[in-house]
Amino acid sequence: MRPENPAWRLLTVALVLLIGAGLYWATIKVNYQWRWDRVPEYLLMTGGEEVLSPVDGTVAVSGKQIILTPLLGGEPQTFPQIDVVQVSDGEIVFANNTLGKKAGVTPGPLLVGLWVTLQISAWSLVFALVLGLIAGLGRVSANPAARDMAAIYVELIRGTPLLVQMFIVYFFLGTVLNLSGFVAGVAALSVFTGAYVAEIVRSGIEGVSKGQMEAARSLGMSHWQAMRHVVLPQALKRSLPALAGQSINLVKDSSLVSIMALTDLTKAGREIVASTFSPFEVWFTVALMYLVLTGALSVFVRRLEKKMAHD
Amino acid sequence: MTKPTTEVLIDAREVSKVYPNGTQALTNVSLQVRRGEVVCIVGPSGSGKSTLLRTLNAMESITSGEVIMDGLNVHAPKTNLNEVRTHAGMVFQQFNLFPHKTALENVMLAPMQVLKHTLDTARANAEKLLAKVGLAEKAQSRPSQLSGGQQQRVAIARALAMQPRVMLFDEPTSALDPEKVGEVLEVMKQLALEGMTMVVVTHEMGFARAVANRVVFMDGGELVYQDAPEAFFSNAQHERLRSFLGQVLPH
Ligand SMILES: Nc1ncnc2c1ncn2[C@@H]1O[C@H](COP(=O)(O)OP(=O)(O)OP(=O)(O)O)[C@@H](O)[C@H]1O
Numbered sequence: 001m002r003p004e005n006p007a008w009r010l011l012t013v014a015l016v017l018l019i020g021a022g023l024y025w026a027t028i029k030v031n032y033q034w035r036w037d038r039v040p041e042y043l044l045m046t047g048g049e050e051v052l053s054p055v056d057g058t059v060a061v062s063g064k065q066i067i068l069t070p071l072l073g074g075e076p077q078t079f080p081q082i083d084v085v086q087v088s089d090g091e092i093v094f095a096n097n098t099l100g101k102k103a104g105v106t107p108g109p110l111l112v113g114l115w116v117t118l119q120i121s122a123w124s125l126v127f128a129l130v131l132g133l134i135a136g137l138g139r140v141s142a143n144p145a146a147r148d149m150a151a152i153y154v155e156l157i158r159g160t161p162l163l164v165q166m167f168i169v170y171f172f173l174g175t176v177l178n179l180s181g182f183v184a185g186v187a188a189l190s191v192f193t194g195a196y197v198a199e200i201v202r203s204g205i206e207g208v209s210k211g212q213m214e215a216a217r218s219l220g221m222s223h224w225q226a227m228r229h230v231v232l233p234q235a236l237k238r239s240l241p242a243l244a245g246q247s248i249n250l251v252k253d254s255s256l257v258s259i260m261a262l263t264d265l266t267k268a269g270r271e272i273v274a275s276t277f278s279p280f281e282v283w284f285t286v287a288l289m290y291l292v293l294t295g296a297l298s299v300f301v302r303r304l305e306k307k308m309a310h311d
Numbered sequence: 312m313t314k315p316t317t318e319v320l321i322d323a324r325e326v327s328k329v330y331p332n333g334t335q336a337l338t339n340v341s342l343q344v345r346r347g348e349v350v351c352i353v354g355p356s357g358s359g360k361s362t363l364l365r366t367l368n369a370m371e372s373i374t375s376g377e378v379i380m381d382g383l384n385v386h387a388p389k390t391n392l393n394e395v396r397t398h399a400g401m402v403f404q405q406f407n408l409f410p411h412k413t414a415l416e417n418v419m420l421a422p423m424q425v426l427k428h429t430l431d432t433a434r435a436n437a438e439k440l441l442a443k444v445g446l447a448e449k450a451q452s453r454p455s456q457l458s459g460g461q462q463q464r465v466a467i468a469r470a471l472a473m474q475p476r477v478m479l480f481d482e483p484t485s486a487l488d489p490e491k492v493g494e495v496l497e498v499m500k501q502l503a504l505e506g507m508t509m510v511v512v513t514h515e516m517g518f519a520r521a522v523a524n525r526v527v528f529m530d531g532g533e534l535v536y537q538d539a540p541e542a543f544f545s546n547a548q549h550e551r552l553r554s555f556l557g558q559v560l561p562h
């Protein structure tokens with residue numbers, strides 16, 4: 001290979017700067033007020049977290065502890081560690097009234113949203129891998145029923161938009177089975193991603209040479225033993241890059257759960273934008289946060305691949 | 312070579328095989344292998360040698376006929392195929408070692424999974440077998456770090472680990488560089504000397520002549536001729552055999 005001319009890299013930098021300048025110029029054209037100074041507080045709040053009363057009730061204050069007895073009956077609720085108490089003993093409060101504040105730095109809405117996104121993605125990934133493995137094995141099964149079921153699952157899921165599936169899960173299954181937004185979100189994402197994982201697993205298995213299965217069977221191993229100890233380990237190793245890509249997609253796809261009553265990173269961004277006039281800053285920040293997540297994921301997978309290539 | 316017993320270990324009777332695509336690979340092939348016997352199968356490409364070998368341990372189904380191995384009717388619907396296969400070790404042209412496992416693990420896997428040997432028993436056995444094929448010091452190597460000849464010797468050790476009653480070889484040296492053929496044949500010869508029953512599909516006429524008790528000639532899916540090596544290689548009567556030998560033997 002010929003050595004690259006470093007001038008190309010300079011051109012890259014120049015082009016990126018040009019595009020950035022273009023964007024900046026465009027915002028000036030629409031008289032956009034950049035307010036980057038506001039962004040940190042969406043990430044970390046220093047003002048202290050407000051504690052709101054969940055129901056109407058009577059409060060009893062003792063030191064930093066507030067005990068709320070609901071007016072409509074029910075168990076009294078205890079709120080410990082309220083640093084700045086803003087109600088007095090015996091006062092009647094209504095739902096969403098401020099009881100007080102907790103001191104110190106608390107995560108802002110974007111970090112809270114990121115945490116939700118992270119949890120949803122992690123749970124969905126686990127279930128999607130399990131589901132995809134089962135469906136992938138079904139695809140290559142000798143049993144026609146297993147093969148058909150797996151094929152129907154994969155085709156149905158891959159043939160319809162994720163957003164539509166989300167609506168179905170949330171508004172139909174969610175209502176029938178009374179699922180929380182979180183459970184519905186994880187269910188929809190797992191089922192969706194599982195179909196793609198199934199195809200990755202299938203092509204991974206088909207990529208392992210037939211001689212491997214033959215050799216294992218000729219030693220008296222059952223089909224399942226041969227699959228588990230000989231074919232699958234090789235198939236999964238081959239599939240790792242594709243699975244990594246799919247899990248990165250999963251993190252990005254998780255932004256669609258914001259249609260459910262669930263404040264993930266995207267929904268948090270939307271809520272902030274609705275109450276402020278800083279859409280650009282917020283959305284750029286949100287994008288950057290997704291990028292950090294997906295970037296970390298691909299670095300992790302690259303490490304894993306290197307490690308697996310060694311042994 | 313060593314004298315085989317008179318006890319029939321494998322009895323293939325009138326075996327025919329038609330592949331799903333309609334290819335008639337075997338036509339009424341009958342072959343008996345006695346315990347301790349070494350049988351070499353030779354014949355032109357596509358004559359059904361591999362197919363015959365693979366019907367013996369049910370890696371391939373048959374269309375008609377039957378195969379009895381040690382009293383077990385191999386192709387009967389009720390037969391446990393996994394059990395049949397534990398009794399017959401198979402060695403492939405392409406080695407088919409498990410690339411994600413070390414040589415030692417390759418040999419240990421099936422005994423642990425199928426025979427439920429403990430880790431220690433399996434390892435001790437595997438080490439013994441690797442030493443037997445001259446690869447004690449390669450126990451921790453991956454297949455990719457071994458030469459073809461070494462891989463094939465590990466494959467032989469792997470098959471032996473199941474303590475089979477018969478070893479089936481399908482052109483075990485055909486994928487090897489010429490200079491690696493000898494080391495594999497040497498291991499096979501040693502096995503034969505120890506009294507292992509062996510069925511060997513091969514193009515190595517020298518090996519067949521020196522080690523086999525009987526040589527079988529197949530052509531067009533039929534078992535055309537079989538005899539002791541001496542008589543086999545000097546046979547001048549059989550037309551198809553003569554022309555085959557004329558092509559493969561040095562003049
Ligand atoms: N899986 C299969 N499906 C269909 N036909 C097959 C299959 N395997 C083998 N055949 C055909 O059956 C016949 C016998 O093949 P077989 O592999 O047993 O021959 P062989 O004597 O081992 O040949 P070679 O020396 O080339 O290995 C050939 O015509 C081959 O094309």
Ligand SMILES: [Mg+2]
Binds near residue numbers: 360361362481482
């Ligand atoms: Mg063959």
